[in-house]
Amino acid sequence: VSGNAPPASGRSGFRFVLHDPSATSSLLGRVVAVILGIVLGALFLALQPGVGGGLFTAAWESTVGSLLGISQLTQFATPLILAGCAVAVASRVGLWNIGVDGQLILGAWAATAVGFYAPDGIPGALLISLMMLAALVGGALWIVVPAVAFAYLRVNEVVTTLMLNFVAYLWLAYWITGPWSDPSYASLGLSSKPVPDQAFLPHFTIGSLDIGLAFLIALGVAGLLWAIFRFTHYGFRSAMVGADERVAAYGGIDVRRLRLQALLASGAIGGLVGVVVELDRVHRFSSSLSDNTGYLGIVVAALAAHSFAGAIVMGFLVAILSATGGALSISGVSSSVVLLLIGVLLLVGALADVPARYRLRRGAEEAPAG
């Protein structure tokens, strides 16, 4: 990289030169960006009519300021962490799975079918396991066409995975208004009948702190993925493909097969998001399952720079925004503000890579090789 693009910084002999951003400077940029994004968001919210100073009290109380808030936060963070992991599994090999929303619906659909048609006296642990297995398969099947089309025909996976979301929303609408509709529940939004009681995921309470098994599953999945990508041969090959496809192919890695596997795994985790949310709090096949989770997962993965540990942190961060938005929607600010703020956060996060590309150097004209 030659350094004649950035502006010289003047006579002092210091100037900015372009270099490839290091991991540290990228990460630092992200952290600063996220803090900046939250400050901007808070300012924006405080300026909304009828919000003012009460905003911060409400935000504090409904998130980290009380045990109830923390409990709620873990519940909000659960699907976000999982969705972030699903997106990151694909983005590690350079692909974008935008279809987590669809996969979670199909995962939940498959799980619900198992719940409805399983024999009555089936033990809870067995039923939950079967439902989760069904969700993994359902999510993976929902991404088969985009995955195969990408692997063998290089069809843009962003568009194909996204398009299937709309099909999934319609699929959901068909089942909850048709074969599985529950008219007695219609006042609270369209949904199916509830799944059997023994399939509800348990919650552990310590005083007023309430932690669901679902949250622990999300942490477990993130931890497991971290270990796989850190310590196994598969993780190493993924890292190579993600860094440079051609070098990886030259090194003897079957890039096509690896990417196919990554997309299928990403879809399976997407399916898991659906069943976990359903069994944790919704307990029905319902339109409230998705709630933009798949899209927020993209933000979580992108801001976490595709790291699974980072997905936990960013999952919590986006959950704080969601919870704040929820608290504010009572005071009249619509929850679409949350989407707006998250978009700004993503934009600022992407912009944070810009200063990370420059380094301050002392000396004359020749630029060091990047």
Added chain:
Amino acid sequence: MSSELFHVSLVGAVLVAVPLLYAALGELISERVGVMNIGIEGIMSVGAAAAFIAAIKTGSPALAMLTGTVVGGLFTLVFFAVPVILLRTSQILVGFAVWFIGLGASSQFGESYATQAIKTKIATLKIPLLADIPFVGEILFEQPWPFYVGVLVAVAVALLLTRTAHGLDLRGIGDDPAAAYASGVPVLRWQVLYVSLGGALMGLGGAVISVVITHHWQSGLIAGRGWIALALVIFVGWRPLGLLWATYLFGILLTLDTVGQAEDWAIPAAILAMPPYLATVAILIIRSRRGYRLAPAALGTSFLRGGR
């Protein structure tokens, strides 16, 4: 299906195709200068909301459409063109950001208008003589004026890209920006201008949806049409005139559920609404074998003056 209903639905499909045409033309211009803008859906939402609010405030559909266009263009300039072209951030990440910001901002600002409806319907423009041709006359020559403008814009873009020296420069930017720059073309200036103009067309596409088609606003109004437009550009091999028939095809698919309900078909409406999305996946797969060869060679890369 009765032949009368068949005819009516073919007439209606033209109107449904118009927003897709504008949005896809906007994306096509952007991609021909080498920039992939995946924020179409968000830009259309912003255009739709801005135009709708303008229509309620002024009562003039033409002014509303203009508002949607200008707001769409400015929104794209500030949130997409500048970060992506001048600051060289990731086109994919910023595209996502624009999508979210557009959806969020449009719902936020459009919400207080959600209960209102536009009273002034846009006038249908009947072309003399041509409109009297049996069957096709009503389909092609008795439509609201945004349809004719859309066809003209498509023709203009085609002429600009293939018949002018400036168009050659633009295609040069999309294929090899370094070579274009070396031959004296101001690469970044044209990229910023045409990506923003593309955004303006996307905003206009959104405006057509809220002002001409639905006459009311709700969040989620665009329902994936921006993404369909993105796929259509690939489908037609980056050729503007191909969009004329491709968007019409999708207009027909998008009206299937209405037709099905009117006809009491045994297929549920939810299932009948799936074909546009499934067809998008299908056309991308069909196109894949030779489609990508037609893509601008430098699509999706950012240009650094004097860089590698």
